Amino acid sequence: MYATLIISGLIARPVRTAVSVMAVALEVILILTIIGLANGITTETGRRTEGVGADIMFQAPNSSLLLALNNSSLPVALSNKLREIEGVKAVAPVQVQVNSSSGLEVIYGIAPDSFDQITGGFIWHSGRNFAASNEIVVDDLYAASKGLKPGDSLDILNHNFKIVGVVEHGKGARLYIPLKTAQEMAGTQNRASLFYIKLSDSHQLDQVVERMKTAFPEYRILPMKEYTTLMMSNYMSAFDAFIHVVVLVAVFIGVLVIFLSMYTTITERTREIGIFRSLGASTSFIVSLIFQETALVCVVGVALGVVSSFLIAHGVTFMFPTLQVMITPRWVVKASISALLSGLIGSLYPALRAAAQDPVEAFAYE
Amino acid sequence: MLQAINLRKTYKVGKVEVEALRGVNLKISEGEFVMVKGPSGCGKSTLLYILGAMARLTYGRALVCGQDIGSMTDRQLAQVRRRNIGFVFQKFNLLPTLAARDNIEVARRIHGASRGRNGHDLSEIAQLLNIEDKIDRKPSELSGGEQQRVAIARAVITRPSILLADEPTGNLDSLNSKIVLSMFKELNQKLRQTIVFVTHNPELVAYADRLIEMRDGLITCDTYL
Numbered sequence: 001m002y003a004t005l006i007i008s009g010l011i012a013r014p015v016r017t018a019v020s021v022m023a024v025a026l027e028v029i030l031i032l033t034i035i036g037l038a039n040g041i042t043t044e045t046g047r048r049t050e051g052v053g054a055d056i057m058f059q060a061p062n063s064s065l066l067l068a069l070n071n072s073s074l075p076v077a078l079s080n081k082l083r084e085i086e087g088v089k090a091v092a093p094v095q096v097q098v099n100s101s102s103g104l105e106v107i108y109g110i111a112p113d114s115f116d117q118i119t120g121g122f123i124w125h126s127g128r129n130f131a132a133s134n135e136i137v138v139d140d141l142y143a144a145s146k147g148l149k150p151g152d153s154l155d156i157l158n159h160n161f162k163i164v165g166v167v168e169h170g171k172g173a174r175l176y177i178p179l180k181t182a183q184e185m186a187g188t189q190n191r192a193s194l195f196y197i198k199l200s201d202s203h204q205l206d207q208v209v210e211r212m213k214t215a216f217p218e219y220r221i222l223p224m225k226e227y228t229t230l231m232m233s234n235y236m237s238a239f240d241a242f243i244h245v246v247v248l249v250a251v252f253i254g255v256l257v258i259f260l261s262m263y264t265t266i267t268e269r270t271r272e273i274g275i276f277r278s279l280g281a282s283t284s285f286i287v288s289l290i291f292q293e294t295a296l297v298c299v300v301g302v303a304l305g306v307v308s309s310f311l312i313a314h315g316v317t318f319m320f321p322t323l324q325v326m327i328t329p330r331w332v333v334k335a336s337i338s339a340l341l342s343g344l345i346g347s348l349y350p351a352l353r354a355a356a357q358d359p360v361e362a363f364a365y366e
Numbered sequence: 367m368l369q370a371i372n373l374r375k376t377y378k379v380g381k382v383e384v385e386a387l388r389g390v391n392l393k394i395s396e397g398e399f400v401m402v403k404g405p406s407g408c409g410k411s412t413l414l415y416i417l418g419a420m421a422r423l424t425y426g427r428a429l430v431c432g433q434d435i436g437s438m439t440d441r442q443l444a445q446v447r448r449r450n451i452g453f454v455f456q457k458f459n460l461l462p463t464l465a466a467r468d469n470i471e472v473a474r475r476i477h478g479a480s481r482g483r484n485g486h487d488l489s490e491i492a493q494l495l496n497i498e499d500k501i502d503r504k505p506s507e508l509s510g511g512e513q514q515r516v517a518i519a520r521a522v523i524t525r526p527s528i529l530l531a532d533e534p535t536g537n538l539d540s541l542n543s544k545i546v547l548s549m550f551k552e553l554n555q556k557l558r559q560t561i562v563f564v565t566h567n568p569e570l571v572a573y574a575d576r577l578i579e580m581r582d583g584l585i586t587c588d589t590y591l
Contacts, residue, residue: 005472008463275459278420279520280448281476283441356440360421363459 006293013268016261017297023257024301024339025308030250031335032309032327037316038239039331040324046228051170053119054092054196055205056212057227058082059220063194074192076179079114082195085215087208089200090117093192094172095182099156105142107156108173109182109192118196119171126150127165130178136161137176139169141321157185172196174322247334251342258294258346266290266350273354274362283355290351291344298343302336309335367431367528367560368394368417374425375412375583386412388583389426394576396527399554399561401574409583410564411532417562418453418530419446431527448477452521452529452559456536458513460505466516467501470523477524491519494556495549511542515549522553529553531563535570547573 010017060073079091095109108115112129116122122129125140127150136154143149143166154161161177183189199208205223212221222230266273276286313325375387386409394400402410415421416428419435420443428435431450435443447453452473460469470488492498495515505513514534521529531550535543551573554561563574571577571591579587 002475004464004468005461008468012463271459272461275461276472276476277444278418278447278453278455278459279473279476280444280446280451282444282448285476358421360415363455363457 002289002292005289006296009265009269009293010296013265016265020258020261020297021301021304023261024254024298024343025305027250027254027257027339027342028302028305028335029309029312030253031247031338032306032331033312033316033325034246035243035331036309036313036325036327037323038243039328040326042232042239043326044324046232048170048172049231050224050228051119052172052196052224053198054224055199055202056197056209057220057222057224058091058195058197058212058216059193059222061218061220063220074195076190076192079192079195081215082197082212085208085211087199087201087204087211088197090114090198092118092196092198093179094194094196095179095186095188095191096173096193097157097177097182097185099175105156105175106173107175107177107182109177109179109185111179115176115196118198122165122171123168125166125168127163130164130176132162133178133181133184134159134161135164135178137165137167138163139167139171139174141169142174145321159185247338250335251338254339254342255346258297258343259349260346261297262290262294262347262350263353266354269354270357270362273357274359277357277359277362283352286355286357287351290347290354294343294347294351295340298340301343302339305339306332306336367396367398368392368562369429370413370417370426371428372426373413373416373423373428375409375416375421376424385583387416387423390583390585392578392585392588394560394562396560397554397558398576399551399574400563400576400578401571402562402564402578402580403566403568403571404580404586405566408580410580413580414530414532414562414564418451418528419443420453448524450527452524452526454514454517454521454529454531454534456533458505458510458517458537460513460517460520462505465502465504466497466508466519469505469516470501470520473520473523488519488523491523494552495519509542510538511545514538514542514546518546518549518553522557522559525557527560529559529561531561533564533566535565535567540569543567543570 074093076093079093082088082091092114093111097107097109099105099107130137136156138148148154148163150163150165152163154163156175183191199205209221209223273286309327313327316323316325370390370392373387373390374385377384377386390413402413404410412421416423417430419430423436430446433446435446438446461472464472467488489498492501495518497512497515497519500508500512508516535546538546547570550561550563553559575591577587577589577591578585
């Protein structure tokens with residue numbers, strides 16, 4: 001009987017029902033896609049940094065964990081001293097550059113030999129490594145997103161490069177140029193933003209780190225796993241406030257729309273509620289009826305929102321391969337609960353107002 | 367069964383106070399079929415709503431099945447309506463989105479009665495009111511007379527001891543009015559329900575056991591027929 005009452009009520013007002021369902025879906029989409037995008041960018045950045053394959057990251061004192069923000073403050077010559085430390089197998093100086101003209105593209109200026117010693121070498125999709133100062137190597141996702149291939153030219157930071165190779169993604173940056181070119185572009189000859197360090201035996205990590213800290217007490221020396229964790233938490237704390245704002249705005253929209261929708265329907269159905277009241281319906285009967293109607297709208301809206309969010313995520317990744325939208329089950333649950341709660345909060349006042357309806361006044365309402 | 371003692375009801379319309387009932391005294395016993403007649407605005411519907419625990423009195427006492435409803439909370443009044451009273455209205459007041467069957471079942475659901483235990487069987491009442499073949503239709507697919515019979519079925523499905531009808535024939539033609547009246551009479555005789563029937567139509571008086579006439583918020587005549 002409840003089901004018949006609720007469903008018939010929703011079907012009788014198809015536009016209102018559809019708008020309410022879409023509003024709830026929008027709330028879920030807003031939460032899942034924005035937070036999924038933030039999660040995706042953070043996680044993908046962490047994975048790429050880990051994918052370099054280094055054991056230790058060596059940075060100048062007071063460097064930022066966000067590599068893109070670092071200046072070139074390490075003399076490249078320092079890498080020779082680091083190589084002399086017992087247990088160090090390879091040191092790769094990297095000059096980090098950022099191109100923000102179309103998104104945020106991290107560019108690594110590398111010396112191919114030393115970088116290969118750390119990473120084990122690129123997996124080549126096509127082409128070769130750079131040999132001249134104006135040559136550039138891009139990863140497959142970047143190439144796919146821009147429709148680039150070896151032989152094409154690419155303007156980066158007011159420099160014209162020729163693409164000579166496409167490599168598998170996941171080794172720190174999406175674009176790789178010669179270290180010297182990157183230094184010239186930054187105006188910092190013989191300096192690097194950081195050193196990636198590979199050990200002969202990764203089980204000796206703690207001991208080697210200790211030795212380095214003794215030899216270079218001023219510098220930031222972080223095992224890569226620790227760096228990734230620190231960077232993620234750094235990102236996440238920055239995202240936390242943003243996430244809270246997004247969720248609050250989404251919930252607020254949900255509460256307002258459901259409130260408006262249920263308030264309107266209660267006004268429209270004044271006589272109907274008067275009938276229930278005249279039949280002796282209790283407050284709990286009417287409140288429960290309104291809540292169940294709202295809950296049904298929310299459940300359908302949540303389902304639509306979750307499905308749409310996954311479709312949007314796939315669409316974003318398809319259209320922009322460098323962007324990852326990571327929708328986690330935890331956030332699906334959080335977004336669903338937020339939508340349901342906002343629905344119930346939004347319908348609370350209309351439900352109580354309906355339950356307090358005077359039946360005689362309700363019958364006089366036209 | 368129903369009693370009004372010096373019952374007064376004052377409405378406020380803007381800044382003006384309107385006295386709808388000005389001291390009504392009345393006692394209706396179990397199984398009586400009482401017709402309340404009077405011109406528009408005489409207070410007959412107000413009296414019905416107060417005795418039906420739908421509206422609050424301003425002064426005096428109103429007793430329903432021995433319970434003083436004057437001091438009851440909204441929740442208690444709803445309970446009195448649910449347990450003791452069935453309403454039939456002039457405008458039928460059926461839920462437009464539900465079929466006749468569901469309109470009747472709503473009352474049972476609100477009453478909380480399970481089939482055959484504490485109420486009538488739906489088919490039994492549909493047969494009594496001659497709406498068996500209309501039971502799956504929506505109100506918009508029924509004639510006025512049929513809608514009113516569905517409304518009567520909804521009012522009696524939970525076996526209330528009191529049936530209150532506010533001009534139930536007001537929207538019906540004379541033939542349908544007579545059919546509806548015959549049904550009220552049958553319910554009164556078969557189920558021993560106390561019926562208070564408000565009308566301004568003098569032709570219907572013959573169906574009742576007792577006639578109460580009202581004018582200007584007062585009972586002017588109370589006669590057993």
